[in-house]
Amino acid sequence: MEIIRIAETGGKIVNTELLARAETVHRQLRPQIPEDYAGRMTEVFAAGAEMVVCLNEGEVAGVLVFRVTLDTMTGKFLYINDLVADSTGRGKGVGKALMDFAVAEAGSRQCAAVQLSSGTQREQAHRFYFREGFTIKAFSFSRAP
Secondary structure, three states, X not given: OEEEEEEEHXXXXXXXXXXXXXXXXXXXXXXXXXXXXXXXXXXXXXXXXXXXXXXXXXXXXXXXXXXXXXXXXXXXEEEEEEEEEOHHHOOOOHHHHHHHHHHHHHHHOOOXXXXXXXXXXXXXXXXXXXXXXXXXXXXXXXXXX
């Protein structure tokens, strides 16, 4: 398995070909992304997100979208927006490879923590996060404006 950067700090897309190939896997988690995937992801990157993919035998097997941010509670932390392994290859270490990347990236950027939110219905993902050492620190609330 190989982790490849797609977009890095500052919103710069460094691999447009792999960005296009990542769409199918990414939509397994985020089907609501507008039809113009590249356009939406360009906006997301411009707002501070970065992206890597995990390649397994040359195929996109997983996607990680994250950002490094700062708040009053934690200080500097790496926030995982999206972490998804292709449904046809789950259980083969793709999620772990992406999580290991996120944790190492957080360490190299002197972050105090790695954080993420996960939908309440994603029980299989929750088991994975617990195995990876995550704990539930808060509830996330949302409403329309």
